[in-house]
């Protein structure tokens with residue numbers, strides 16, 4: 401029994417948000433299901449919502465998924481200036497999308513209270529407070545263990561051109577609670593890779609953004625399987641040093657694998673858990689659009705690079721000074737973003753913008769400066785551009801209908817959208 405289907409709602413969403421592809425749809429108020437067709441609870445703690453809920457365009461995201469009492473509320477806040485969007489980030493709203501008049505996203509119970517105190521006008525998209533979509537994990541997505549197995553086998557099979565590197569421990573490993581590492585694959589053909597211009601691809605800073613693991617994995621397959629066969633791939637591999645970290649946040653990913661709505665790592669801060677790894681980098685850390693509260697989904701951490709995961713990425717970058725370009729994959733919104741994120745001030749670098757526009761054309765996603773979506777600080781690309789001088793980009797994969805956890809069948813569409821852009825960026829690394 402497969403419960404997702406297409407409907408008119410998806411088309412409405414596409415028109416309004418300008419999304420390039422058709423999302424899969426789920427039956428409203430269906431039982432939680434996994435994608436191999438067995439019905440069952442996504443998490444034993446969640447109770448299915450049985451109230452009346454009329455699907456409309458605004459709640460199309462929710463109408464596609466099973467609704468559960470998970471303590472989260474999806475809502476839209478009307479704003480009249482950029483400062484109010486920043487304020488929403490700071491009080492800890494998990495911002496999913498910004499339209500010309502509204503910010504759409506999700507809040508937990510504590511942030512709901514703070515939102516009420518802020519007096520910003522908002523409307524529920526959820527049918528009630530504390531009811532939101534169940535997160536799902538299509539078993540065709542790679543788990544942490546499956547990813548590691550795959551990386552081991554690819555690098556063994558292609559040992560002349562591929563190597564596997566443990567670049568650091570996760571937070572849970574530093575606490576003796578688990579044995580997970582952050583893994584990087586290095587790909588390069590003939591010649592000394594240290595002397596070639598390099599590029600770094602990152603996936604899954606945010607645990608629940610499932611497709612962001614798959615795109616780097618598919619890129620690894622494309623480059624290794626076609627080396628020596630496809631002249632263009634062979635040229636890129638022989639002339640570039642290509643690094644990929646498909647899963648920056650393995651601890652968080654384990655929770656996403658269990659169907660939890662999990663964004664941060666799992667660092668315990670008193671009675672709360674998790675630091676937002678994409679608010680923890682040092683460049684302009686502590687500025688706007690990041691929360692000082694561990695209860696928030698955008699908690700910046702105790703200090704810049706307080707987290708072992710961001711330290712691992714930093715250490716890789718600072719030990720590889722041949723790296724010229726960085727691409728970090730996130731979900732969702734069909735966007736290509738470039739620095740700055742911490743300020744709406746423009747970067748004095750026309751080439752950075754030109755490449756970003758080109759990536760927009762190639763993916764069909766909307767290209768823009770990150771801060772034009774909303775101001776946020778402690779970002780990966782502000783660090784890699786501001787501190788290290790890399791040409792730095794973020795891709796937000798998927799539409800409003802896809803959310804963070806679309807069925808795996810959507811990955812082939814995402815790959816079609818992102819493959820040529822990734823190859824273009826690899827090529828550009830040698831031209832900067």
Ligand SMILES: [Zn+2]
Nearest residue numbers: 606609730731
């Ligand atoms: Zn993200």
